[in-house]
Amino acid sequence: MIEPDRDPRLVVVVLFGGRSSEHSISCATAGGVLAAIDREKYRVIPVGITTDGAFTLQSDDAAAFALDSAHLPTVHDNGTRILWPDSASSRTLTVVEADGTRHPLAEIDIVFPILHGRFGEDGTLQGMLELLGLPYVGAGVLGSAVGMDKHFTKTVLQHSAIDVAPWICVTTTAWRTDRDAVVARVEEQFDWPVFVKPARAGSSVGVSKAADAASLRTAIDAGLAEDTKVLIETALVGREIECAVLAGRDGGPPRVSVAGEIVTPSGTFYDFDAKYLDPDAASLVCPAELTDAQVAKMQELASLAFLAIDGTGLARVDFFLTETGFVVNELNTMPGFTPISMFPKCWLASGLSYPQLIDELITLGLETAR
Ligand SMILES: Nc1ncnc2c1ncn2[C@@H]1O[C@H](COP(=O)(O)OP(=O)(O)O)[C@@H](O)[C@H]1O
Ligand SMILES: [Mg+2]
Incomplete structure (x- = not known):
């Protein structure tokens, strides 16, 4: 009897999109990786995470995720859902199609999370992969979180x-409690201008330069719209x-x-x-x-x-x-x-x-x- 051909390639689950403000940048990166990864060595399963956190099976189409000024790519919710292995001793990735039928997709060799920002680069996803016992690319739980x-x-x-750069950290609570005290502390500790940035964001989202007390207030509001704490630091x-x-x-x-x-x-x-x-x-x-x-x-x-x-x-x-x-x-x-x-x-x-x-x-x- 002839054995059926087994695909000898390593199965790489490319994860992209996600819930952070850098969703589109992650899609663009995934486009680059899908276009360049060695297909003779790797079998790629593209899994897009929508902005509200649904794991979906996406088509293997690098061009769909190109980034230009007229088009910020996003993960479209096509109704499919990805189910991760049901225990740490299984590697089986399953898809539930939009019509509800489900079938196994592949045995995972490694997950490649190409995610920026929160819920992707911050240790949370890494923790999930650790729990599932799946190998993954990049920093672990602690390194990601730090x-x-x-x-x-x-x-x-x-x-x-x-x-x-010298900095102070201001939380939403501190800002709500006494704005004037925060401004006074900045004026005492720093020369103008200062940089204000969310503690946990990226791609310069919520980052601004403040040259006086009035613009500092606006900058802190903008930073705290992205996170529950901001850094205020010396402009270098x-x-x-x-x-x-x-x-x-x-x-x-x-x-x-x-x-x-x-x-x-x-x-x-x-x-x-x-x-x-x-x-x-x-x-x-x-x-x-x-x-x-x-x-x-x-x-x-x-x-x-x-x-x-x-x-x-x-x-x-x-x-x-x-x-x-x-x-x-x-x-x-x-x-x-x-x-x-x-x-x-x-x-x-x-x-x-x-x-x-x-x-x-x-x-x-x-x-x-x-
Ligand atoms: N302390 C600083 N002094 C001068 N420029 C800064 C300072 N902090 C940030 N910037 C400018 O803002 C940009 C974005 O800030 P950064 O801290 O790198 O946040 P992000 O994680 O969003 O990239 C930097 O690339 C730099 O141009
Ligand atoms: Mg930066």
């Missing part, structure tokens, strides 16, 4: 003697330098790319439009013009910062290069990952192509799960 929360990222970095003057980190193989030290630079016209900052919509508002230069000593210092700090937040898999480490040296702004444990994003660009300039990078991330995810 990296998502700018207050705790900075607290942990400061403990490792890594420079961060310097170049915005970023680099990409991959975890080491087999317990080795993290690998750090060359530097990239975000160049924005003077007087502006790297806001949502500059990041994704307005092609003239910012340019990504990679490799950035730095001395060998500066690159070495940046790489040392990036590696330290990655380990400090308990990073695994990957992260992008963002710095300001000020007159007094490198200051870490933040770490992103699932950075923008379209082929033109900084993370893949930095690796390309360091000798790793986009498809190779995807391959490397999956390999690291499988290694972590061993």
Whole structure:
């Protein structure tokens, strides 16, 4: 008797969309990954999470998720539902079709969560995958949670003697209780302007620069619309330098790319439009013009910062290069990952192509799960 052909490829569940304000950016990244992943090696199951949190089976169509200024892609609720394995000893992914029929889709080898922001990059989804006993790409529960929360990222970095911009954290409760006290504290501790940002957001959503008490009030309201706490911090003057980190193989030290630079016209900052919509508002230069000593210092700090937040898999480490040296702004444990994003660009300039990078991330995810 002839055995039926078994598909020898690894099954990768690509998860994208999600409940955060960065839903569309995640879809765009998924489009990039779907277009570039090695189909001879991997069988891809695209699972889109709608903005209200439904897990749906999506068509394997990279073009449907392209991002441009006229079109922010989203996950359309097509009525299908994904059912995860029913115990930690099963790997069976099931789909319930829109008409209610259900059938097994595949035996999962690894989940690739390409999700930015809350409920995707913050440890919650990672916790679900841990409970299910499924291997996954990227940072674990703690690293994701620390990296998502700018207050705790900075607290942990400061403990490792890594420079961060001085900040205070203001909760919705504190703001509701006594606005004047918050404004007075900022005036006492900082010079104008200051930056105000939600503790747990991304893509510059809710980030603003405030030059006086009146604009500070507006900025705090805008930040608290995204989260229940905001950071108010010293506005730094310097170049915005970023680099990409991959975890080491087999317990080795993290690998750090060359530097990239975000160049924005003077007087502006790297806001949502500059990041994704307005092609003239910012340019990504990679490799950035730095001395060998500066690159070495940046790489040392990036590696330290990655380990400090308990990073695994990957992260992008963002710095300001000020007159007094490198200051870490933040770490992103699932950075923008379209082929033109900084993370893949930095690796390309360091000798790793986009498809190779995807391959490397999956390999690291499988290694972590061993
Ligand atoms: N303390 C600061 N000083 C100067 N610019 C800042 C500061 N904080 C943020 N920015 C600007 O705002 C952008 C977005 O802020 P960031 O903290 O990186 O939030 P996000 O997670 O949304 O990317 C940065 O890329 C930078 O241009
Ligand atoms: Mg940022």
